[in-house]
Amino acid sequence: MSLKNPFSMLQIKPKGKSELTIDIKKLQEETLLNLQSSKATNTVRAYKSDFNDFGLFCAQNGFKSLPSEPKIVSLYLTYLSTKDAKMSTLKRRLVSIGVIHKLKGHYLDTKHPSIMENIMGIKRRKGSVQKGKKPILISSLKLIIDVIDQQNKEEIKKLRDRSIILIGFSGGFRRNEIVSLDYDDLDFVPEGLKINIKRSKTDQFGEGSKKALPYFDNSQYCPVVSLKNWIDKTNINSGPLFRRFSKGSRLTEKRLTDQTVALLIKEYLQLAGIDSKNYSGHSLRSGFATSAAESGAEERSIMAMTGHKSTEMVRRYIKEANLFKNNALNKIKI
DSSP states (O other): OOOSSSTTTTTOOOOOOTTTOOHHHHHHHHHHHHHHHHHOOOOHHHHHHHHHHHHHHHHHHOOOOOOHHHHHHHHHHHHHTTTTOOOHHHHHHHHHHHHHHTTOOOOOTTTTTHHHHHHHHHHHOOOSSSOOOOOOHHHHHHHHHHHHHHOOOOHHHHHEEEEEEEEHHTTTTHHHHHHHHHHHGEEETTTEEEEOOBBBBTTTOOOEEHHHHOOOOOOOGHHHHHHHHHHHHHTTOBSSSEEOOOOTTTTEEEEEOOHHHHHHHHHHHHHTTOOGGGTTTTTHHHHHHHHHHHHTOOOHHHHHHHSSSSSSHHHHHHHHHHHHHGGGGGOOOO
């Protein structure tokens, strides 16, 4: 049975005049606010985006999306599988549908057999290993920076874009972490640059963390040198580090968006002669992890930079990096 509200079965009966009266409606509202606050803003935005797709599917087929029921969700997952959606996409959409139900005060059994057995069947029939977006490795990173430097545009724009790319790669940053950086988060030291991360996807309580970027031997591709040049050129001494330009190429006070970072990456990949459809805004971060693994960096040091809490994804990067490094065919001489 589908419950419209997780608190609808809760009843409190007063035992006497002296007993305090509990405002259940207010407690429900407070609890829902707590549930909403437990998720990062970008995470909630992603959940809503996923749920909107589910809502569209329901509207087109005469189903109710909120509250929904397991058999409708199962049909939606089957629909996605016919569109060659990744297994990871199916699982993410399921989580999003469940979370939105919870945030709106509805109950949905996302572990219902009709859902779980359907997912298992899709996995067996279609497989779960799908081709993901490629990482931007050192060779491609250098091509991108070279292309930026060769562009016939204002120097100030080139400085911003190359700094975003180099900082994003070298720090293993998520896009939203890059655009969230403020001038006050930076601490230039003789060894390089310390960056204070106020909040991230894996730091929901805002405890903060630090990343350290040393100077590179090759200053052309050094993120610290590039960022210093950007700050010197713009005279930024407070507020957002990476900002938008107006139509007249005037630097504004407005913070850059994470979507803009993704578009910049794709734009310069294309200009460098690299097919951008195989890459995403995440490719800088995955590129750092893969390149570090190829260079022999330890799992813990990679995780310390990227902020991964689980070893699963990092080990996937290491496995990818070692495909040729630890290849048995290297021992065969032909």
